[in-house]
Amino acid sequence: MKLTLALAAAAFMAAGPALADLVVPNMSYRTGPYAANGIPYADGFNDYFSLLNERDGGIGGVRVAVPECETAYNTERGVECYESLRPSNPLVLNPLSTGITYQIIPRASNDGIVIYTPGYGRTSAKNGSVFEWVFNAPANYWDGASVAVKHALEVEGGDLNGKKIALVYHNSAYGREPVRTLEELAEKHGFELVLLPVDAPGQEQKSQWLQIRRDRPDFVIMYAWGVMNQAAIQEAVNIRFPMDRFIGIWWSGSENDVRAAGAGADGYKALTFHGVGRDYPIYDELQQYVYDAGRASGAGDQAGTVLYSRGVYAAMVIAEAIRKGQELSGEAEINAAQLRDGFEALEITAERMEELGLPDFGQPIALSCENHGGDGLARLQQWSAGDGQWSLITDFIEPDAEVLDPLIEEDSAAFAAESNITPRCG
């Protein structure tokens, strides 16, 4: 019996991360309706940490363990993942789902685990004085809406007065996020906002696109995910909506979203907060230490795609925050609280990104106790169906802080009140 228990304990120890590892789980979805998007993101996330482990021996001499937990983009399973990962003392969780994020914010805040949600999750978590453990830099949903409107302003010569903008959105917490922001922006710039919700999964959108054909909005902004993206782009092609006036949020801007529509998708635009493609020096290192060494995550066929790049980006920010946490604490094996401090003192400059082999890959980031969301800049990429690739067509665009800051303040204050949180950082 003792022998059996000893063997079981040994097997458990071997299966889990070593005690000295920095544990950064990968809450992925490689199955279910969103697997096609979850796979490249998870691969990019894993491969970046594999590179650090193989090339540098980890971060600060400590290897990074990346246990993977399958959420299938399902909130209940995401919470189960949270509970199963908790005993391994994870430093940070990146759930890649707004629904899961909302569910685990109270638990993680209570347990003292950092949540990092780049470009998704609860927008008002940008306010670090209320959301101590949550970070959503470099940009959030409201930043995205504002940048899309700013781009529309630029296209229209700085005046949207009397214009019409339609928002086609996933009828969920995620899809509804930009509604309030766009209503405020419509009031400020004098454009008419048409709201067109689509129920999940979003395969059938004929009603919405017939309305767009009739109303002829000057721009369509889309907040969708999964099949809703492909169906919407195909419907836009069907009604011959001008693709250069169709702007998706970054979750509506991967190769998966445009390829099914073929040549018709040419010119479609989407926001992004990171670079695209393999034209970055880091890929030489990934090739040498990860791909050629047979350590590529998954099938190893996703390198350079939009969502793979986003996984790399998320891993890079986490790794830099760990480095900062180590620097501040003077310890290599940091805990989650020290990582939180690292995030709050995080500064990734353009020079640092160049050193990392990712020049101009993202905007510089400088976070603080109050600011957990960065400056919210995003840029636009455009799909070329002929070349089968995205090209960056603008520099980083700053969101409208005058409109967004009061909204963040209002929403986070409401959360603080309902959760009995006393704002800190004072």
Next chain:
Amino acid sequence: MDQLYFAAEVMVNGLMTGVMYALVALGFVLIFKASGVFNFAQGVMALFAAMTLVGIQQGQIPFAHLINAVFGTHLHNFGWTVPSLLAILLTACVMVLLAFLIEKLVLQHLVGQEPIILFMATIGLAYFLEGFGDVMWGAEIKALDVGLPQGISDTVDELTLNWLGYGFFIDRLDIWATVIAALLVTALVLFAQYTKQGRAMRAVADDHQAALSVGISLRFIWVMVWSIAGFVALVAGIMWGTKSGVQFSLSLIALKALPVLMLGGFTSIPGAIVGGLIIGVGEKLFEFFAGPLIGGATETWFAYVLALIFLVFRPQGLFGERIIERV
């Protein structure tokens, strides 16, 4: 006046969408009619058929990821492409093989079991096929092109613009779907009415025991029915896959077929078509009239409400067989 024309345009498009729903519902009806089994796997069969079609068309090596992982190879493609028509025929053969395997490995062992047991078996089958399809062909989203035209019909647009001063939008893919659905239903009805196998299928549907007693092979009928349902799934997979790419979500189109079945009846082929049309038009018109008042996105739930209303007054559906219980 424009508002009236727009309502008419919404209605016509609703009818066309209803045909697409009916294509999925047909597969359910065929299997339920012949065996009393509600085939939960019908949506996944459409996905599997479409994945197989794209894989064959593009010369993809099945199980390439698995082979590469086990043997360290880098295989992906045979290096050839297969013409669409031949690929469709080959996929139909795969669906027949699948039907044979389902009968051999699952149904044969469950003869005489309660319908709920058979239903459970189809749930298992659905989850198995989902994973099997991913392992066989990969989980990435694939573009499907069998040469069907898509996008606005300029002819309809110009004609209606000239006649009414309002150009109607009709998707050419929907026109094709309507024609194909009409041919499919005609063929199925003719098959059921005028062929020996069709009559045997109806006999099995009416009474398993009586059919067996006159020498009809239940196994053969089941393989045949699942093969036909597989072919119908292939047609539905082609239509829906052309619209939004071949991906996991294709299996969820089954959710769109359920209200159609509730309304049209689980045992009637014409019922599936009429049910599809009513659901298609109903959900689109409701979205048009009531959507703006209640925040939109009404189509999914309204289809079920509409089906429930019919269900209350006619539990067997519009065309279903009357439920008679004798004491």
